[in-house]
């Protein structure tokens with residue numbers, strides 16, 4: 204899976220850009236504020252229908268323009284797709300086109316473009332709340348189980364409905380009907396998450412041994428309610444408590460995938476560089492697992508590659524990225540920061556105030 208060409212119109216500080224990318228490494232080099240992160244953001248947007256930086260679309264559309272448009276050519280083995288996404292300022296509508304056809308969903312784009320992003324803010328995967336780690340597991344399940352997305356959406360919808368029903372019900376009877384369906388979905392999603400966390404663990408441990416040989420990392424999946432108990436029973440038993448608090452306290456919406464070192468939470472004991480390496484190990488392991496299980500390469504977007512990492516660790520990460528045989532986009536302020544990236548084939552781009560030029564080697 205690789206994006207071979209990207210056309211950008213009125214996205215952040217880009218007016219009109221047309222780029223051809225290498226299927227291996229792409230280096231995006233430029234000073235502060237030149238648009239490196241914006242370029243990663245546009246690629247991410249094409250694969251997710253949302254930004255990793257802002258939820259406010261009007262801030263992403265180039266100032267004073269009515270919409271932005273992204274258009275990509277995607278290649279996977281012998282197959283090619285043409286994908287397009289347009290976001291309108293006036294009503295926030297998103298239009299998605301795949302191979303010239305309208306009416307596609309963002310999830311169709313996301314299926315086509317498995318992506319992993321590594322940014323300095325991405326450390327929330329380790330030091331943020333459980334929702335970041337649930338999103339990490341759910342990313343994998345989205346790509347591994349075709350029915351995960353609909354089950355997950357239905358589960359969230361039912362939870363919302365239950366939470367508003369809690370406010371209006373004085374006894375449990377009216378909720379029973381929601382809870383039977385909710386419990387079924389909760390058990391299914393939880394089983395998938397637990398299996399996925401287990402299947403992913405060897406790949407994570409192996410990458411951790413390479414990146415962080417000085418540490419022993421322990422992983423554990425927590426399903427969000429007492430293991431072994433029936434979720435439907437729990438919902439019934441906890442009705443009064445949930446009603447008092449105003450929402451459903453336990454369940455898959457509280458699941459977590461925790462990481463410890465020497466029995467202590469990694470966010471409390473690891474250095475920032477070590478946390479960054481652990482985050483990279485998790486994302487790389489997930490990409491590798493997808494490759495092994497589904498024969499699909501994901502695309503890696505890496506912002507500010509050099510920050511927090513010493514030269515040895517930069518070289519290790521570069522080597523591991525090369526082994527993944529994935530398409531990689533890496534930003535850096537200077538070419539020197541990429542000195543450890545000894546890759547044979549790559550493209551380098553220079554960014555300057557929203558202009559992008561291909562650098563000759």
Ligand SMILES: Nc1ncnc2c1ncn2[C@@H]1O[C@H](COP(=O)(O)OP(=O)(O)OP(=O)(O)O)[C@@H](O)[C@H]1O
Pocket residue numbers: 214215216217233234235236237238239240241242261262263264265266536
């Ligand atoms: N909606 C927008 N329209 C036009 N320009 C924008 C918009 N949003 C942000 N910008 C501009 O984009 C630039 C920031 O780009 P970006 O975050 O990609 O920089 P960068 O190259 O990653 O910098 P750094 O190295 O500091 O991280 C700023 O100059 C900002 O003014």
